Amino acid sequence: MKNYFLILLTFFIVTSNTANSQSIDSDYRFVTWNIEHLAENNEEGCVARTEQDYEKLRSFAATMDADIVALQEVESVKAVSRVFPENEWEIVLSDRPSSGSYECRGSGRPSTQQRVAFAIKKGIEFEKVDSFKELALNNPGLRYGLVIRLTASPEPIEVMNVHMKSGCFVNDYSTSDRDACETFEQQVPVLDKWIENNVTEGKAFVILGDFNHRITTPDNRFWQDLEDMNGKPISIKSSMENVRGCHPRYPEPIDHIVAGPNSLKYYSQGSENVFYFGKTPDTMTEEDMLSDHCPISVDLNFASPFPVSSAVLWTQNSAEYELITSFLYQEAQKNLKNLAQNSDPWVVIMDVDETLLDNSEYNRRRDKLGLGYTSESWAEWVKEEAATEIPGSKQFVTEVLKSGGQIALITNRNRSLDDYTWSNLRSLGFPIERINTCILGRNEQDANSVNGKEFINDKDLRRDQISLGTAEACWEGHPNAAEKWNRQLKVVMQIGDNIKDFARTTQENVDMTLFLSRQAKDILILPNAMYGSWD
Ligand SMILES: [Mg+2]
Numbered sequence: 001m002k003n004y005f006l007i008l009l010t011f012f013i014v015t016s017n018t019a020n021s022q023s024i025d026s027d028y029r030f031v032t033w034n035i036e037h038l039a040e041n042n043e044e045g046c047v048a049r050t051e052q053d054y055e056k057l058r059s060f061a062a063t064m065d066a067d068i069v070a071l072q073e074v075e076s077v078k079a080v081s082r083v084f085p086e087n088e089w090e091i092v093l094s095d096r097p098s099s100g101s102y103e104c105r106g107s108g109r110p111s112t113q114q115r116v117a118f119a120i121k122k123g124i125e126f127e128k129v130d131s132f133k134e135l136a137l138n139n140p141g142l143r144y145g146l147v148i149r150l151t152a153s154p155e156p157i158e159v160m161n162v163h164m165k166s167g168c169f170v171n172d173y174s175t176s177d178r179d180a181c182e183t184f185e186q187q188v189p190v191l192d193k194w195i196e197n198n199v200t201e202g203k204a205f206v207i208l209g210d211f212n213h214r215i216t217t218p219d220n221r222f223w224q225d226l227e228d229m230n231g232k233p234i235s236i237k238s239s240m241e242n243v244r245g246c247h248p249r250y251p252e253p254i255d256h257i258v259a260g261p262n263s264l265k266y267y268s269q270g271s272e273n274v275f276y277f278g279k280t281p282d283t284m285t286e287e288d289m290l291s292d293h294c295p296i297s298v299d300l301n302f303a304s305p306f307p308v309s310s311a312v313l314w315t316q317n318s319a320e321y322e323l324i325t326s327f328l329y330q331e332a333q334k335n336l337k338n339l340a341q342n343s344d345p346w347v348v349i350m351d352v353d354e355t356l357l358d359n360s361e362y363n364r365r366r367d368k369l370g371l372g373y374t375s376e377s378w379a380e381w382v383k384e385e386a387a388t389e390i391p392g393s394k395q396f397v398t399e400v401l402k403s404g405g406q407i408a409l410i411t412n413r414n415r416s417l418d419d420y421t422w423s424n425l426r427s428l429g430f431p432i433e434r435i436n437t438c439i440l441g442r443n444e445q446d447a448n449s450v451n452g453k454e455f456i457n458d459k460d461l462r463r464d465q466i467s468l469g470t471a472e473a474c475w476e477g478h479p480n481a482a483e484k485w486n487r488q489l490k491v492v493m494q495i496g497d498n499i500k501d502f503a504r505t506t507q508e509n510v511d512m513t514l515f516l517s518r519q520a521k522d523i524l525i526l527p528n529a530m531y532g533s534w535d
Contacts, residue, residue: 027302028124030257030300031066031275034291035293037112040079042054045075045104045111046107054083060277069084072143074115089119090124091119092148094143115143118146125151153300154302158204162191162208163210164184164212169213191207205259206257206263211256216252216256237267242272243272246294248285267298271298272297275294277290324526328525329395331524345490346490349466349495351495351496355496382421394429397430401437409437410466412459415473417441418441438466442458442462456505457505463494467489474486495526497532502525507533507534
């Protein structure tokens with residue numbers, strides 16, 4: 001009996017620990033902070049700070065428990081690193097060119113540069129950093145936006161940092177003839193279009209920054225514009241809807257964090273916060289402010305109720321998968337010497353997905369959303385060109401090409417995506433050129449070719465075209481590749497992860513004994529536990 005309780009107790013401790021660490025791991029705090037003329041050197045710029053001031057900023061920043069911080073008015077990466085040390089933070093700066101300096105009011109010192117930047121806690125996955133130059137309207141006096149794509153989330157989230165034109169603090173910018181409002185009026189459609197494009201493409205996004213505008217006041221024209229898409233409302237949410245700003249004299253907030261329709265499911269209600277520099281709303285005075293804006297934050301929770309399948313985990317995490325594919329490619333490579341002695345021009349026919357390219361990340365993302373494959377989400381993934389190499393495949397491809405062989409990539413990715421596939425492979429360092437490698441995605445003709453007679457599966461037609469030298473797509477637009485592809489080729493090896501990657505073969509008709517004797521000789525079958533013609 002004692003043992004039983006001990007086991008039960010251990011179970012509770014283990015499970016509660018897991019639950020705890022999961023809730024900590026899955027909450028991401030997004031902060032935006034106009035940090036007011038953050039210079040890289042002491043005593044410079046419009047807010048000349050001492051060593052002690054930087055120390056105060058740094059220790060205050062550490063109390064925010066932030067994960068992703070959007071900063072405005074920073075001079076450089078070095079300036080940011082004085083508050084967010086580079087051993088703990090990745091710093092990304094907008095590439096806005098230096099603008100002219102002006103004399104700071106009161107002090108007469110020259111101003112420092114005003115850029116936007118992100119500080120991202122080390123270890124948080126993100127990619128694709130782009131400045132959003134459009135927001136500057138080709139005007140050197142205006143600031144760029146900055147976009148990162150967060151991939152720590154179940155689906156990628158586009159995160160935009162903005163610092164809009166200052167001086168247009170009216171409720172309807174379009175009726176004001178102030179210069180600032182006229183500039184603001186041109187920035188509005190630029191940001192609005194970015195939002196609408198993301199909504200159309202089904203992408204999750206968050207915009208953080210100094211909007212220099214009171215978008216939470218009733219009937220605010222800018223907010224109405226952002227909420228409207230072709231006459232219909234979209235569900236976007238501002239973190240400051242029910243929160244006052246911190247500034248004793250200007251309590252209506254102009255810093256905001258806006259979540260788009262596809263990121264609302266991660267939004268943690270009630271997590272909205274304003275940081276009063278260690279004070280409370282009642283006790284903080286302007287003297288306590290380390291910058292003229294207080295940082296604000298909101299938490300997004302990325303815990304997914306959907307598990308990632310063991311097939312994906314095995315592909316991504318196991319030593320076994322890497323060992324198996326590398327070993328199989330090595331075995332096939334041993335046989336290349338015999339093939340290279342062949343006097344006829346020869347070709348190796350290879351599949352792409354889970355043969356050369358590892359798409360487990362796509363499957364992981366879909367699992368976490370509780371969704372399966374769709375052709376739309378797949379096409380988006382292909383266009384990202386983010387697939388990685390199947391271990392062992394690049395070495396094999398290199399050896400085939402070195403030995404004088406050609407490679408035909410027969411893939412069931414849509415033909416219209418061939419350029420993305422090609423560029424994904426090239427960026428991984430596959431030494432492919434049009435004269436040695438041809439890519440043939442599936443087109444309608446392939447899909448319709450299966451007739452149960454000479455074409456048993458939808459790659460048979462393309463395999464025939466390659467061996468007969470009639471696959472025109474191989475030299476279309478690449479005339480110097482014609483002499484290599486517009487001729488008969490001997491198919492010496494076929495490689496894939498799906499039984500249909502082999503001529504005239506299906507799950508039903510495969511001859512196991514024969515295939516076993518051919519494995520790693522003239523065919524190579526790789527493991528794919530995630531999907532196939534078996535599922
Ligand atoms: Mg495949």
